[in-house]
Amino acid sequence: MAQKKWPETWQEVTPGCMIFEGGNSREYHTGSWRAQRPVWDNAKCIKCGICYIFCPEACVKEDAQGYFAADLDYCKGCGICAHECWPGAITMVEEG
Amino acid sequence: MSKRIGMEIALATAEAVALCRPDVIAAYPITPNTHIPEHLSDIVAEGRLDAEFICVESEHSAMSACAGASGTGARAFTATSSQGLLYMYEVLGIVSSMRLPVVMAIGNRAISGPINIWNDHSDIMTMRDLGWLSLFAANGQEAVDMIIQAFKIAEDPAVQLPINVNLDGFQLTHMVEALFLPDEKEVDRFLPRRKPYAALHPDHPVTMGALGMPDIFTEATKARDQALVDSKKVILKVWKEWEKQFGRRYEPIEAYKTKGADVVMMTMGSMGETAEIAVDELRREGVPVGLLKLKLWRPFPFEEMKKAVRGVKTLIVTDRCCSLGGPGGPLAAEVRSALYAEAERPAIENVLIGLGGRDVTVNDFKQMFRQAGKSRGIYEFYGVRG
Numbered sequence: 001m002a003q004k005k006w007p008e009t010w011q012e013v014t015p016g017c018m019i020f021e022g023g024n025s026r027e028y029h030t031g032s033w034r035a036q037r038p039v040w041d042n043a044k045c046i047k048c049g050i051c052y053i054f055c056p057e058a059c060v061k062e063d064a065q066g067y068f069a070a071d072l073d074y075c076k077g078c079g080i081c082a083h084e085c086w087p088g089a090i091t092m093v094e095e096g
Numbered sequence: 097m098s099k100r101i102g103m104e105i106a107l108a109t110a111e112a113v114a115l116c117r118p119d120v121i122a123a124y125p126i127t128p129n130t131h132i133p134e135h136l137s138d139i140v141a142e143g144r145l146d147a148e149f150i151c152v153e154s155e156h157s158a159m160s161a162c163a164g165a166s167g168t169g170a171r172a173f174t175a176t177s178s179q180g181l182l183y184m185y186e187v188l189g190i191v192s193s194m195r196l197p198v199v200m201a202i203g204n205r206a207i208s209g210p211i212n213i214w215n216d217h218s219d220i221m222t223m224r225d226l227g228w229l230s231l232f233a234a235n236g237q238e239a240v241d242m243i244i245q246a247f248k249i250a251e252d253p254a255v256q257l258p259i260n261v262n263l264d265g266f267q268l269t270h271m272v273e274a275l276f277l278p279d280e281k282e283v284d285r286f287l288p289r290r291k292p293y294a295a296l297h298p299d300h301p302v303t304m305g306a307l308g309m310p311d312i313f314t315e316a317t318k319a320r321d322q323a324l325v326d327s328k329k330v331i332l333k334v335w336k337e338w339e340k341q342f343g344r345r346y347e348p349i350e351a352y353k354t355k356g357a358d359v360v361m362m363t364m365g366s367m368g369e370t371a372e373i374a375v376d377e378l379r380r381e382g383v384p385v386g387l388l389k390l391k392l393w394r395p396f397p398f399e400e401m402k403k404a405v406r407g408v409k410t411l412i413v414t415d416r417c418c419s420l421g422g423p424g425g426p427l428a429a430e431v432r433s434a435l436y437a438e439a440e441r442p443a444i445e446n447v448l449i450g451l452g453g454r455d456v457t458v459n460d461f462k463q464m465f466r467q468a469g470k471s472r473g474i475y476e477f478y479g480v481r482g
């Protein structure tokens with residue numbers, strides 16, 4: 001069923017607010033919620049991947065060299081990765 | 097052919113549910129609705145109905161199971177009363193917002209406390225704003241008829257909303273009444289199989305119950321409200337079809353001897369039957385009184401309400417429920433609201449009666465009629481001692 005990405009008017013709201021297309025959370029950029037952003041210091045990083053495992057948004061990605069970075073389209077800046085990183089390679093930096 | 101039988105109304109209600117061939121029944125027993133799911137479990141055990149009967153551990157689970165079943169496209173039914181309804185409360189608004197046409201019978205009972213298992217309407221009144229359609233039966237025949245109508249109304253493609261059928265605990269649930277029970281063929285002719293708007297299936301993924309943030313919640317709420325308002329058309333259509341096929345007429349507000357009446361009483365549920373006798377007796381004495389029986393509580397029939405009181409001097413609205421610390425009874429509050437903008441409207445008096453199962457007799461109704469016009473304040477606890 002064809003569905004608008006986001007209803008503008010109440011008439012466009014589907015019965016029960018049902019969503020008929022899968023995977024559309026990708027279109028919602030939660031990165032706009034962020035007040036702080038995680039920055040990796042690869043000199044300290046031991047490539048353990050604990051940031052990747054703990055990220056509740058699943059937005060931490062591994063690059064070709066095995067280092068990690070957050071996809072800022074979705075990173076909400078919660079700081080869990082920085083909290084969990086025991087070598088202390090991640091710092092939360094103020095946005096703006 | 098319909099068969100005229102004498103049967104306890106709760107059992108007849110269960111027979112009516114079985115005639116609608118529900119796929120899933122999930123219920124937890126609580127007085128006074130218990131005989132409805134109990135009898136349905138017998139019907140399923142006897143092999144007369146091919147349905148999944150889920151013995152859940154609570155009413156919260158009963159309504160959750162109905163929500164899940166209805167989401168897959170199944171026809172789901174449950175029944176409850178009082179505290180049981182409160183225990184499923186959290187799920188009630190979810191079911192209506194997800195547009196799942198679950199049908200629920202409520203054997204109306206007072207909400208504790210003090211602990212009380214007897215009839216009044218305080219249970220259903222707590223959920224009046226949750227987006228369910230709501231019908232009120234005045235007798236066993238209406239309970240049976242409304243159950244069958246309820247499935248058709250709820251599942252109509254233009255409605256897709258849950259609905260509750262209210263029958264007074266004990267006064268109706270436990271009463272043996274002579275009534276017509278339709279047969280399977282007749283019900284099959286009246287009630288088509290459900291065609292869900294969408295159903296949960298791995299091959300066709302659909303999200304039900306997604307998060308609605310501030311930028312969509314107002315639109316979603318307006319859409320829900322409009323769905324209820326629009327459902328009245330379907331309710332009236334289904335009632336016309338019912339009358340055509342079964343010969344029994346249903347209206348949002350049924351008027352009884354209101355022609356030329358100065359004073360009119362308004363009731364919901366089984367009290368209407370007693371009030372009719374009081375009207376008959378007073379009319380014989382030459383007192384021009386009449387009665388309005390509200391059968392459709394949600395959506396509230398505003399237009400019918402305005403028409404019903406034209407020319408009436410005093411309207412006595414009875415409420416089997418007290419909005420504690422509020423404007424008296426919920427029905428009176430809504431009637432006042434419905435008529436507020438009218439240039440000509442009756443004086444509206446509100447009596448709270450029949451609370452927690454207290455009997456309301458023919459003489460009580462006659463007394464209430466006779467007291468019309470004497471100031472009662474905004475509302476009055478009729479017959480309260482002290």
